[in-house]
Amino acid sequence: MKLLIRILIILTAAAIISIIAIAVVNDNGLVQTALASLSGEGERLRRGSGNQDGIAPLFGGRHLEERSVGNMERYGLGSGVSGVSLLKNLTIIAAIVLIYWLAGKFVGVIRKWAVQKPLNIIET
């Protein structure tokens, strides 16, 4: 029972976030434009050119979906391209961990020095 309630709490939180996201993304033209801009399609969207059907296919995603499927076929299994991205993600995570670890060490050394210095002065 306890477990079920906990799962329900997690799912409810997820549902609330989902409802807000759906409301924002589907009904807000501004958000759609911003997202399109972030994906590099902003210029095309503003100009409304590049598509024979105007900007509608952009929101419908037909052209882009076709392009995406094309990419999938091109960079599919065994192409060797995808493994690079996996390695890249792993490298980013490893770099963040390393930077955090080094920063922790650095702060530790500084703290030790800050405590040790006044003690040395008192001793002398």
Next chain:
Amino acid sequence: MGHLKNVKKIIHKQNLVKLTLDIIIFVGFLIAMEPGLTGIAIHEWLTIAGTAAFITHLLLNWEWIIQITRRFFRKASGQARINYVLNWLLFVDMVLIMLSGLIISRVVLPGWGIHLSSNHSWRTLHSLTADLFIPILGLHVALHWRWIVSTIKRCVLGLSPVRKSSRTIDVQEMQV
């Protein structure tokens, strides 16, 4: 004394389960983040399976979530607060990845006969949140690095922990 030994044994076992699950989630998500390598079908199914693992991860660390939620504005340490906010960010990001992924799904939902009308914004949102997931996950791992190392040392390598009072508190607070 015997009771203490039993408690230690239980904690040891729990940490081992947590660590194993975390490693599975980590590797699973790294693979799932690479649809070009696996193909769309594996990408979608693996992510759905990952969600179940992710919920289990939250359930295993439920006590920590409740503790820090209660203490957030009062007694929680700065690092625990940062960790808590980061975990919420990770959760929201995860939900957005799953939601946008389901909306633009080509295998799972169509396979069940469900066809959702998606626009390009959902695809962009899926890419953006997935890109954001990597650095947040990196920070999450970094904040738990001490716990990961100490758990591997104690539970996998069988080494005894180094006794440092302040660190012990940190490691206890740093779960999830």
